Amino acid sequence: MPEAKRWGDMRTEDKPLITVVTITYCKFEKIYDCILSVLNQDYPNIEYIISDDGSSNFEQGKIEKYIGENKKSNLKDLYILTHEQNVGTVKNINGAYRKAHGEYIINVSGDDAFASNDVISKIVNKINTYKPEVMGVSRVALDEKGREMYYMPHASYVKKLSSFDREKQFKKYVSGQFYAMFSGSALVYSKQFMEKMNYFDEQYRLWEDGPFVARTLETTRITPAYDIVGIRYSTGGVSGSNTNTLLLRDVERYNRTTRRENAHKLGAFYKALTLFNIKDCGLDYRERLTYAVMIIPIVVYKLIYKMIYLITEKKDIANLRKGERH
Template sequence: MKLSLVTIVYNAQDTIGQCIESVISQNYPDLEYIIIDGGSTDNTVEVIKKYQPSINILVSEPDNGIYDAMNKGIKLATGQIVGMLNADDRFADHEVLQTVAKAFEQQGTDAIYGDLDIIDEHDRIIRKWRSGQWRGGSFNLGFMPPHPTFYCRRQLFEKFGFYSLEFGSAADYELMLRFMHGHKINSIYLKKVMVKMQTGGVSSKNLTNRIKAWQYDLKAMRKNKIRLPLVTLMLKPFRKIFQFI
């Protein structure tokens, strides 16, 4: 089973090498690795080219942001399964992609997701995002899988659509909400830490961004018919409390 992995990057010369090394150290052979660079102005592309033999597709050009870049990568992908690994993230161990592929092959599911550790610049774990199994109404209760652990069949994008730029920083949340809650695809939870993610992110840089993120979340909830979107909007950050325990 061919798996396509997309890394999007912009001006990440300090972290992209570590990300790529975690990919090429995976022990799953049937991998197509795609890197979409947004036209970096630092040494990111030079770092990437050091690993050129292990990269199937490299595109470096301006884009319309994170999710536009992800859509570019998905449209170039030829594998049955597609996943994302951002430039500041890395796989937790060498077995992640093998575990993902095995789950798809044995279970015949549409999507899988797992657990994630959020780390600081010294690799210390500051949050443990433990997903738990999705149930029919989980999204109404503030549930959200960690997007860097989300893998799905490529045909789902063709059937249900790509990342929608109208949802800003919540485009990943909206896509999983649309696929899992709206279209009720089959999904499997892997009780395994799959990714180590560097702390920070566009939606959490400051209060203004955080407010915008809540607005985008609410828009995504209403679009995908969450039962009580304002209640869910409050429950979603509340669930993060348990990640610090």
């Protein structure tokens, strides 16, 4: 995997080096918007890694030229990595993370873009305050035409999600009650913590973040920073489709191993919620019926929150367009 260019020193005295990682595979319609959103960041100390997963249409020379023409002095280091054959999202991103020299790593997929030019600066301010091992920010979901649809997580959930301690984060995530509270496209990782965790689990091919979040939350609270809108997120990404066969296999593996193994640590209610939602969980008809009765309160709870979601959605987007996040 060849290196591209290197410019200048990698560190300044008062600002940690931040590594931005962009992984790509076959879809390049938005790649230059993505790259420009990185190059336009006002943060002074950035390392940028682009890693392509064996695309036949990856134009490395053109990308190098574009970066060379648009870079600023804050781009301290650049690597463009390529795989001769497709290895899957998890191995691709692990290779990029292992290459990273930054104290923290931020993802911005080739289909996505930073939401504003000061995203990294805002993130570093939080890092300096909280010293997180992993931190989660917000995303703006876009439709196929690039129109803003909603925040992830939605504004109606933010206050509640931000109050969770590590144990509650773990229970809510593994039970599937609040998947949207953390996503790989909106997580910031300490490089030291990633090394400690041995990076993402390569038993999975496409789904790096879900199993990693569950594994992290067993011992470590993920710091919420939802007031930062980090990413403009395209909902039709490479592995974003629920019908992707390889992704579904990853989800089945996660359900069969991580969720099932941890269900018994969650207490009766969250155990019921988790096992009821897993196919082939080993429950007989009577047990499934018992668990169904136990989770009725959560169904009612979700219906109420759905009503709040629909009521507040228009206000959420209005605030988004004003550059606000409440």
